[in-house]
Amino acid sequence: MSLLRVEALSKKFGGLNAVEDLSFDIQPGAVHSIIGPNGAGKTTLLNLLSGVYRPSAGRIGFGEHDLTGRAPHEFAAHGIARTFQNLQVFFNMSALENVMVGRHLHERCGIVSALLRSPRQSRAERACREEAAEIMRFVGLHNYLSAAADAMPYGALKRLEIARALATAPKLMLLDEPAAGLNPTEALELDDLIVRLSGRGVTVVLVEHNMRLVMGVSDHILVLDYGRKLAEGPAATVRNDPKVIEAYLGSAIAHDGSYGNAIASAVAVAVEMHR
């Protein structure tokens, strides 16, 4: 059974159809990428899948639950976590506290015991701190355990968002352009992190422009163009799909399908240069 089922999903902004009649399934336990030219509706789709936007039409099913129209915190409670392309780090806290906030769903938040700081609350607090530190080590932030969030470099903040999302113990994690703004070394390290996330049993959905990263880690790719599904399938199939190449490079080249792989790598190069 699929983990996430999207049926005929649409999102309109005024007269613009950012996502239009989109249906796809996400199977558990794999790395799925969503790619497409700028303005294809990738980030809109991620906002829909995390409840930040309400769909104009269509359904979002997660496991047995219908999450259509629910609030973001309900999406999170069902096990969907996400990161943001434009960072939404809590800059008024320490890095560790950011990750501790990610444990929110798994903490007892009784207001009376919080106000009175019961011994049980203190113990839970210490345990939460430990767990958060462990998660920070997992994503490679061991050097920032006592850092304030607003003193951290950009690359580390990207990881901090992943750590915070991971702290919610999600079934599905949506990563919105995790490699954007990273230097090549940091981007390379990200491959490893995504593979390890997947190894923890988290299903990963990756929205990314970095084709090297996408082709390297994805089991399955969904290509969007103008808010619609252009192609879908295993990475190797998608990269040779003439429609995909056309969307990226224009139609003139794509007519001759024999260029296949060479063009696919040209796509990768072109997109990297464009970044």
Add this chain to the structure above:
Amino acid sequence: MLARLASPRTGGLLALAVVIVLLPLALSNSYFYDVAILVGLNAIVCIGLNLLIGYAGQISLGHAGFFGLGAYGSAILASRYGWPPLAAMLTTTLAVAALAFLVGRPILRLKGHYLAMATLGLGVIIFMVITTEDKVTGGPDGISVVPFRIGGFVLQGERIWYWVVGALLLVAVWLALNLIESPAGRALRALHSSEVGAEVVGINAANHKVMVFVISAVFASIAGSLAAHYSGFVTPGKVAFLHSIELVTMVVFGGMASTFGAVVGAAVLTTLPQLLAVLKDYEMMVFGAVMMGTMIFLPRGVVPSLARLIQTRRQKASNNGGEGGHEQGAGASHSCGDATGRDCHRPPTVAVLKPRQSDGGGGV
């Protein structure tokens, strides 16, 4: 153990307790006691208000309304209807909490300036009701209040009230510090910084905002009840818009997102006008100048700015000492965001260069 005593939390509570215990040595007559009690009561309101404004980033320009409801509720129930003062106070507090809950839901959907307007409106409505319903409230003339008594014991006189308010102030600080370091408190600080970021980790932002709104209203209401019984008289002046502004000013002056800052803000802004009274005509001018100067030179408010200054000094000193860098990293524990504000580990260089993202989230 020593490290724990020096932590902002335990150390701060201890320091505050010492100040409260030793202060009477400097209070030579009942007028000074009166001012000290006023400081304590204002501080209790400000601690609650700071949870709302400083930590959760939601502005309220109507908190004098809750203070006034507490005062009038106690006054009317205890004096007109002869309820035991404690029962009157608790009933009033529950009623104010219920009101804050009902009003908070729709109001807190608003953000920034719009929230400021809505809470201002709430305060104005409460003020209007209290001044016009003169059969119940005494209208502009106010209403006299019976002394607070529990069993056969009557709370009367500045000296007794001083200790009562001092003890309650300590309790209020303790509660606020506890809340801030709990998951609920972290949720509040998180939604201040990024509401969508908080939502996607499972925080119900609307519920948390209403919760802190109710808590801050309860703090104000209790302080109002106490103030009514202490002074023996309530007038609509304490419910007026100007009082709301004074309360917000105290929070901002002392330092947003700093519980001890709220106490210091209340202390300074309550005593300063008394001290400046000697200047007669120039009183308000100097008062305004002090306010402006503080906000220019200590922009985060007194307590967080000074804490930062001290930390920077210490860091410099330990760096000069040679091995400082490492020790600082390991020794700085995780007490960010409690007493000294939000960013105790931040290296000073970055502090100067980067504009704050989260400040002013309250909209005013």
